[in-house]
Amino acid sequence: MKKLLFASAALAFVAGAASADRYVLITHTMGTDPFWPIVETGGREAAEQIGAEFEHNFAPSGDMADMARLIESATATQPDGIIVSLPDPDALGGAVTAATEAGIPVITINSGEEYSKQFGAMMHIGQSSAVAGHGAGERLLEEKGEIGRALCLNHEAFNTDLVTRCEGFFDAIGQDLNMIDVSNDVAQITTRTAAALQSDPEIDTLLAVAPHTCEAATTAIEEVGAEDVNLVCFDLSTGVINLIEAGKVDFTIDQQPYMQGYLGVIFLNLYNTRSGMMPPIDVPSGPGFVDQGNAAAVQAQAGTYR
Amino acid sequence: MTDTTTPAGSTTGRTEADRLQKGSRLSRLVRRPEIGAFVVMLVVIVAIAFASNGNAFNPLGLKNNFSVIAQFGIIATGACLLMIAGDFDLSIGSMIGFAGMSMSMMLKWGLPFGLGPATPLTAFALTLVMTLAIGWLIGTIVVRSRLSSFIVTLAFLFFLRGLTEVCFRVINKSTQISGLPDFKETSWFADLFGGEVFGWAYDIWFMLGGNLNRAGNQWVTGFDARFLWWIIVAFVAYIVLSRTQAGNWIYATGDNADSARANGVPVDRVRISLFMFTAFCATLFAACQVFETNTADAAKGNLKELEAIAIAVVGGTLMTGGFGSVLGVVFGAITFGLVANAVFFIPSIDGSYYRVFVGVVLLTAVFLNESVRKRITGGL
Numbered sequence: 179m180k181k182l183l184f185a186s187a188a189l190a191f192v193a194g195a196a197s198a199d200r201y202v203l204i205t206h207t208m209g210t211d212p213f214w215p216i217v218e219t220g221g222r223e224a225a226e227q228i229g230a231e232f233e234h235n236f237a238p239s240g241d242m243a244d245m246a247r248l249i250e251s252a253t254a255t256q257p258d259g260i261i262v263s264l265p266d267p268d269a270l271g272g273a274v275t276a277a278t279e280a281g282i283p284v285i286t287i288n289s290g291e292e293y294s295k296q297f298g299a300m301m302h303i304g305q306s307s308a309v310a311g312h313g314a315g316e317r318l319l320e321e322k323g324e325i326g327r328a329l330c331l332n333h334e335a336f337n338t339d340l341v342t343r344c345e346g347f348f349d350a351i352g353q354d355l356n357m358i359d360v361s362n363d364v365a366q367i368t369t370r371t372a373a374a375l376q377s378d379p380e381i382d383t384l385l386a387v388a389p390h391t392c393e394a395a396t397t398a399i400e401e402v403g404a405e406d407v408n409l410v411c412f413d414l415s416t417g418v419i420n421l422i423e424a425g426k427v428d429f430t431i432d433q434q435p436y437m438q439g440y441l442g443v444i445f446l447n448l449y450n451t452r453s454g455m456m457p458p459i460d461v462p463s464g465p466g467f468v469d470q471g472n473a474a475a476v477q478a479q480a481g482t483y484r
Numbered sequence: 485m486t487d488t489t490t491p492a493g494s495t496t497g498r499t500e501a502d503r504l505q506k507g508s509r510l511s512r513l514v515r516r517p518e519i520g521a522f523v524v525m526l527v528v529i530v531a532i533a534f535a536s537n538g539n540a541f542n543p544l545g546l547k548n549n550f551s552v553i554a555q556f557g558i559i560a561t562g563a564c565l566l567m568i569a570g571d572f573d574l575s576i577g578s579m580i581g582f583a584g585m586s587m588s589m590m591l592k593w594g595l596p597f598g599l600g601p602a603t604p605l606t607a608f609a610l611t612l613v614m615t616l617a618i619g620w621l622i623g624t625i626v627v628r629s630r631l632s633s634f635i636v637t638l639a640f641l642f643f644l645r646g647l648t649e650v651c652f653r654v655i656n657k658s659t660q661i662s663g664l665p666d667f668k669e670t671s672w673f674a675d676l677f678g679g680e681v682f683g684w685a686y687d688i689w690f691m692l693g694g695n696l697n698r699a700g701n702q703w704v705t706g707f708d709a710r711f712l713w714w715i716i717v718a719f720v721a722y723i724v725l726s727r728t729q730a731g732n733w734i735y736a737t738g739d740n741a742d743s744a745r746a747n748g749v750p751v752d753r754v755r756i757s758l759f760m761f762t763a764f765c766a767t768l769f770a771a772c773q774v775f776e777t778n779t780a781d782a783a784k785g786n787l788k789e790l791e792a793i794a795i796a797v798v799g800g801t802l803m804t805g806g807f808g809s810v811l812g813v814v815f816g817a818i819t820f821g822l823v824a825n826a827v828f829f830i831p832s833i834d835g836s837y838y839r840v841f842v843g844v845v846l847l848t849a850v851f852l853n854e855s856v857r858k859r860i861t862g863g864l
Binding site: 208210211212214215216219238335358359361362363364365366368369370372373374376377378389390393394397401402403415416417418419420480482 | 536539540542544545547548549551552555645646649652653657658659660662663697703704708773776777778779781782783784785786788824825826828829830831836838
């Protein structure tokens, strides 16, 4: 075992000496989420600009233990920096600490800002879900004056981060959390949303925490004939932007994921090549808002950069 | 629905053994294999009608419930026939994801090998060729290798889902396609899958004074097209299974493949065809969603294979093969679809409870089916 470790370390050293800086991005969730390819694009393009190598790894099982192992094996290859999302501090903390203790600069992105420093990471780039949800609620209150009963459409009811988005929103508008599990099937998102709207006609505000939920919710609103219902969404897709332009979605919250990958690589590179240069505080990548004012500009880049 | 009511009291599907039996219509009805699924369905319908104040069965409620039911019904019919022949297909969900990816990708980026832009017809046809080929491949591997279909299709569950993700990431740079033009407005073929059917039923309802929206105009204009596809798939499967030689072959294959082969049943061909049939059902499922919503993502169809099997089981299909009916699966799909959707019509219940109900219904139906089957087969 020791021999193997030594050999792989030596190999990594040789490879590292021969080539440019190498940065590794490790993210959570299975590969189906449309969010991460944008982060990956950001990291890859930053690496291209500075002439560094870039790798993106994720655990196809979506299992946190598998992800911790990915971080460990990335550490073993001695990269010049690791960018990691931190959705579960208990499962991933040990692996991240091991990386930082091995002298590898680590930047956490997306989730886990409260724990970032604790594990020795340099900084965190992301959007606090509570702040983003709260911001969305405040903004809607500001636009509409008052809001009737609201309903949060959650396609992954077990995902605490998405629940936090809903909670922040309901906190801002001063209501108790009212959330349903709409499933991940586009047909059922529509039918369940329509069912909820029909069963409670007092609902006049919907919060959809993902773009495909958002698109399906507009269909449901049209079917029920409740066009006066406010619809606020999270994240972006081409379809959502079209709906914003058509006035069917009030606005969507963009956490600007491209920035998480891009800035992660750039900051690590500055740290490595400019004698430890690093922003002193965490950098929020969101919430950014997309509404009718900037929808057209965002449109052209949706799905790849936005 | 119409095809579900006619055979209930008649003597369809019963031959030889029944000739010797003397019994009232009622006792014959009670001995039908679908009776367990039928009773559970009735209970669920009545319970939901009361609990939702009828909302679940108002014009939009009916349309939406049948939208979900039809989805389930299409894949469960495929799963049922395959299970009767003694095999499983765990790749249905991933096949849905693959077919959805393939169609939407062609519609967005054009046909492969530089064949120019795709129309809904060419995208569907090419995708169907691929999925049927994969279905054939799965079937051939199962038949040739003599491995359990559970293992082989489990491999394809991972293989196809991974392939779908990789294609999305490499070609599309995003695991989601949305904002495609609304093809059903311009293409009759897309309208076949994503449009509306049975508009006349809602028109009549409107003329009779119902079907009004909040503004007093006609509310719903028709069912989703997948409702008709489900009826077609279920009807064809029913005819094949209970009226043709192929149907007998399917039962014989699942009952005892060796003696079936000894009696001249082309067991291998039956099994391979059924794997291709589930692939077809999955493609149909995906086509209806893609052309209705003009979107696709890499998670489409996730876990649908288990739901399809659950519905087949609720409908009275036996896990070990040789026993089951399409009519039972129709009842099972209605039950399962209602439970998965109509709970959301009941404001006092937290929507997350629906999985609890699904579990309860599944177990109840299986117990009921088991006792019915024992009564029919004399305790076998």
